[in-house]
Amino acid sequence: xxxxxGDLDIRELSLDEEKHNYALAYLDGMVDKDLVNKGIxxxxxxxSEKKDLPADKKELIDEIKNNIISVSSVEKTAEWDDMTIxxxxxxxxxxxDGVAEALVMNTVEFETxxxxxxxxxxxxxxxxxxxxxxLQTNMVLxxxxxxxxxxxxxxxxxxxxxxxxxxxxYVEGIVHPDILKEINRRLETIDxxxxxxxxxxxxxxxxxxxxxxxQMDNTERPDKVAAAILQGKVAILxxxxxxxLVAPTTLENHMVSPEDYYERWLIGTLLRVLRYIAAFIxxxxxxxxxxxISYHQGMIPSELAFxxxxxxxxxxxxxxxxxxxxxxxMELLREAGARLPKxxxxxxxxxxxLVIGEASVSAGIVSPVMVVVTAVTAISSFSIPSYSAAIxxxxxxxxxxFAAAFLGLYGIVIVYIMINIHIVNLKSVGxxxxxxxxxxxxxxxxxxxxxxxxxxxxxxxxxxxxKDSRAGNKGGSST
Amino acid sequence: MKHFxxxxxxxxxxxxxxxxxxxxxxxxxxxxxxxLAGYTTAxxxxxxxxxxxxxxIFVVWLISKVAASFPNQEFITYASALVTKPVATVLTILFSxxxxxxxxxxxxxxxxxAEEYLFDRTPVEVIGxxxxxxxxxxVSGSRAGLFRLxxxxxxxxxxxxxxxxxxxxxxxxxxxxxxxxxxxxxGYVQGIRASTLSYIGFYILFFYIALVRKPEKTPKMAxxxxxxxxxxYLITFIISIGVFGNxxxxxxxFPVIEIAKEVEVPGGFFERFDSIFFVIWIMAIFxxxxxxxxxxxxxxxxxxxxxxxxxxxxxxxxxxxxSMFPASYYEVEKxxxxxxxxxxxxxxxxxxxxxxxxxxxxxxxxx
Numbered sequence: 124x125x126x127x128x129g130d131l132d133i134r135e136l137s138l139d140e141e142k143h144n145y146a147l148a149y150l151d152g153m154v155d156k157d158l159v160n161k162g163i164x165x166x167x168x169x170x171s172e173k174k175d176l177p178a179d180k181k182e183l184i185d186e187i188k189n190n191i192i193s194v195s196s197v198e199k200t201a202e203w204d205d206m207t208i209x210x211x212x213x214x215x216x217x218x219x220d221g222v223a224e225a226l227v228m229n230t231v232e233f234e235t236x237x238x239x240x241x242x243x244x245x246x247x248x249x250x251x252x253x254x255x256x257x258l259q260t261n262m263v264l265x266x267x268x269x270x271x272x273x274x275x276x277x278x279x280x281x282x283x284x285x286x287x288x289x290x291x292x293y294v295e296g297i298v299h300p301d302i303l304k305e306i307n308r309r310l311e312t313i314d315x316x317x318x319x320x321x322x323x324x325x326x327x328x329x330x331x332x333x334x335x336x337x338q339m340d341n342t343e344r345p346d347k348v349a350a351a352i353l354q355g356k357v358a359i360l361x362x363x364x365x366x367x368l369v370a371p372t373t374l375e376n377h378m379v380s381p382e383d384y385y386e387r388w389l390i391g392t393l394l395r396v397l398r399y400i401a402a403f404i405x406x407x408x409x410x411x412x413x414x415x416i417s418y419h420q421g422m423i424p425s426e427l428a429f430x431x432x433x434x435x436x437x438x439x440x441x442x443x444x445x446x447x448x449x450x451x452x453m454e455l456l457r458e459a460g461a462r463l464p465k466x467x468x469x470x471x472x473x474x475x476x477l478v479i480g481e482a483s484v485s486a487g488i489v490s491p492v493m494v495v496v497t498a499v500t501a502i503s504s505f506s507i508p509s510y511s512a513a514i515x516x517x518x519x520x521x522x523x524x525f526a527a528a529f530l531g532l533y534g535i536v537i538v539y540i541m542i543n544i545h546i547v548n549l550k551s552v553g554x555x556x557x558x559x560x561x562x563x564x565x566x567x568x569x570x571x572x573x574x575x576x577x578x579x580x581x582x583x584x585x586x587x588x589x590k591d592s593r594a595g596n597k598g599g600s601s602t
Numbered sequence: 603m604k605h606f607x608x609x610x611x612x613x614x615x616x617x618x619x620x621x622x623x624x625x626x627x628x629x630x631x632x633x634x635x636x637x638l639a640g641y642t643t644a645x646x647x648x649x650x651x652x653x654x655x656x657x658x659i660f661v662v663w664l665i666s667k668v669a670a671s672f673p674n675q676e677f678i679t680y681a682s683a684l685v686t687k688p689v690a691t692v693l694t695i696l697f698s699x700x701x702x703x704x705x706x707x708x709x710x711x712x713x714x715x716a717e718e719y720l721f722d723r724t725p726v727e728v729i730g731x732x733x734x735x736x737x738x739x740x741v742s743g744s745r746a747g748l749f750r751l752x753x754x755x756x757x758x759x760x761x762x763x764x765x766x767x768x769x770x771x772x773x774x775x776x777x778x779x780x781x782x783x784x785x786x787x788x789g790y791v792q793g794i795r796a797s798t799l800s801y802i803g804f805y806i807l808f809f810y811i812a813l814v815r816k817p818e819k820t821p822k823m824a825x826x827x828x829x830x831x832x833x834x835y836l837i838t839f840i841i842s843i844g845v846f847g848n849x850x851x852x853x854x855x856f857p858v859i860e861i862a863k864e865v866e867v868p869g870g871f872f873e874r875f876d877s878i879f880f881v882i883w884i885m886a887i888f889x890x891x892x893x894x895x896x897x898x899x900x901x902x903x904x905x906x907x908x909x910x911x912x913x914x915x916x917x918x919x920x921x922x923x924x925s926m927f928p929a930s931y932y933e934v935e936k937x938x939x940x941x942x943x944x945x946x947x948x949x950x951x952x953x954x955x956x957x958x959x960x961x962x963x964x965x966x967x968x969x
Contacts, residue, residue, distance in 0.1 A: 418720070418721055419874075419877055421874055422873050422877050422878075424873045425873065530721075530724065530728075530732060531720060531721060532877060533716050533729065533732070533881065533884070535881075536881050536884045537732050537733065540736050540740075540884075540885060541736055541739060543751060544736070544739055544740045544747065547743070547747040547750035548743040548744055548747040555750065557754065561749075561750035561752075561753035562617075562746075562750055562753070563616070
């Protein structure tokens with residue numbers, strides 16, 4: 124069986140004075156040993172001594188299933204493949220000599236990481252729980268956030284070899300049925316050996332693989348998933364990863380942090396405004412610098428123009444080369460910082476930020492203004508809450524820099540228009556990526572840059588076309 | 603996801619409201635104040651804008667009324683029903699010619715302005731080509747996407763216009779507005795003619811109303827969109843006269859951009875606001891050209907059963923070479939005035955033809 128791996132335990136026993144022989148099979152380390160001992164083996168031994176068991180083998184297996192074994196989930200099956208999959212998943216299988224069927228008992232228990240604070244999405248205020256690698260735990264975490272009888276988990280298995288469990292999570296009656304149908308359809312087309320991370324799922328089912336923009340959200344936070352599900356979205360939980368996919372998403376979703384809602388609305392609104400400014404700087408700052416320095420010096424106020432020109436004196440490179448050099452250095456620092464252990468990572472920051480910046484200015488390689496621009500750009504791109512959106516802004520930033528080098532401000536606008544063309548044509552599981560800007564949904568603008576007070580947000584976002592539009596925060600729990 | 607409501611190629615009447623100002627506000631508005639100031643005394647040009655505006659609002663309302671009485675039918679279908687198939691085909695081709703002309707004119711003018719206000723060394727051809735390619739990219743996408751682009755850019759355009767208006771108040775000289783209503787009759791007539799010509803572009807309604815899901819409300823929406831446009835034209839004219847006075851304004855080529863040059867933005871961030879203004883205005887011009895190009899492709903496709911992308915690739919080189927043809931600014935202007943006259947004649951003829959035919963057939967039905 125299964126090529127007799129080292130972790131497969133088969134326990135052979137006999138019942139009722141050798142009348143029936145049976146065997147228990149389970150994978151060591153995947154099952155709760157305590158449960159196997161007390162709930163199965165012990166019961167079988169004690170009861171077989173006391174009680175006359177039916178002689179008929181068919182009746183015997185039902186008797187064992189219904190009256191003897193004390194495990195919460197027991198199933199009878201004759202399918203060898205089902206048994207194997209369950210066995211590999213941590214179930215214990217009971218075979219009885221002379222019976223074509225076997226009992227599959229759910230005894231899964233294995234070592235998991237305990238629930239910790241999500242590291243990639245730190246919040247000052249808000250729940251400290253983060254998803255873990257175990258799908259079961261993650262489902263519990265979502266269920267604990269939404270105690271709704273309509274919360275559904277539709278299970279899929281992905282991976283030709285790995286057969287990983289995947290749960291499509293949504294609230295029946297809120298989500299638009301077409302979105303759900305489409306997601307399920309796409310998930311069924313997945314054909315690969317293994318899905319080690321939800322990123323594989325995302326890349327398989329996303330709408331356009333040519334787009335620089337993330338067409339799905341990923342998060343480690345159960346509260347974020349719960350909020351998304353209640354807005355009519357669908358979450359995809361994959362076994363083995365703490366990152367949960369949320370679809371459909373829009374560009375505006377990537378600018379939102381749960382904290383916007385946890386703090387009072389004024390603070391939330393200010394944070395949103397700040398973030399849109401940050402996104403603007405993160406995308407445009409270096410290219411504007413290039414355009415202004417190399418094409419439109421006349422647009423800089425005279426005094427500033429003089430001082431910039433003075434600091435650039437002695438810098439041998441054109442603004443574009445300067446900006447690209449600093450941009451690439453910044454990306455290198457970030458990458459190095461991310462790969463190194465935390466303790467050394469900080470050293471990289473100091474070396475990069477202080478030493479390289481300072482030294483390259485005094486060596487006359489770059490101008491101090493360029494260092495300021497690069498630093499502000501980096502800080503701005505860190506303040507975008509979604510990591511994947513921040514990456515796409517970084518890519519686009521280089522595009523803008525090239526455009527600015529060729530055609531100045533005109534080039535920047537042309538590329539900006541092109542990106543807009545791309546965004547309006549992009550969809551995330553059928554929902555326009557540019558919603559609620561275009562197509563415009565005026566109601567949804569209440570929660571866009573302006574985040575209105577919570578009691579005023581009485582409806583779910585219109586662009587999600589939810590079946591039940593009222594968010595119901597006026598009824599409370601009286602339903 | 604075919605049955606998901608976003609995905610189809612239909613639009614709502616709200617989008618008709620947006621598309622009219624998006625298409626009409628572009629290049630014409632930049633130069634119209636100068637032309638009007640030449641025909642009228644002091645600030646009297648507003649009468650011309652208002653009169654021609656009301657006229658055009660009526661025309662727009664009538665066009666959408668006619669088009670909306672054939673819900674979800676393309677121009678060629680309902681025009682054939684009204685004035686026979688050959689006439690409808692000829693009209694469609696004439697309209698697509700107008701679209702090609704508008705695109706040509708836009709490419710040329712935007713290159714000239716960019717050369718004037720942004721760079722002096724980059725060749726006009728490169729600027730024009732970059733712009734044309736962007737438009738081609740947009741038009742090859744979905745048609746719903748184009749309407750969404752209008753929706754994305756219109757707020758930005760309105761905002762920059764608003765900024766210029768607010769900042770220009772400080773430069774107003776009240777004397778520029780007097781004397782009031784001293785223009786003679788022929789001046790008004792000339793002014794009305796000039797401003798009517800600058801509104802050309804609303805002919806897209808003949809074609810796009812076919813896409814509206816429920817066209818009952820479109821006449822109202824179209825008239826409202828036209829009203830918005832007229833209002834913005836009025837504002838630009840008044841601030842041009844207020845800042846420069848009649849005589850200076852009439853001697854400028856693009857008074858609106860010149861205002862942006864004059865205004866001082868508090869904070870001292872920008873030395874030359876005109877460059878910023880023009881850079882943002884590129885989006886407005888982009889919208890104009892997108893709609894003109896798309897409506898051309900749309901109308902040609904109804905006559906010749908060719909793939910959309912093929913039409914785009916046939917049209918764009920033609921547009922590019924035509925646009926680089928005129929040698930001087932004077933020739934470009936002559937070409938522009940030809941386009942306007944041709945367009946207005948075509949639209950009015952078609953409108954009268956269709957309305958009369960609808961009346962006759964309508965009477966027939968009842969009898």
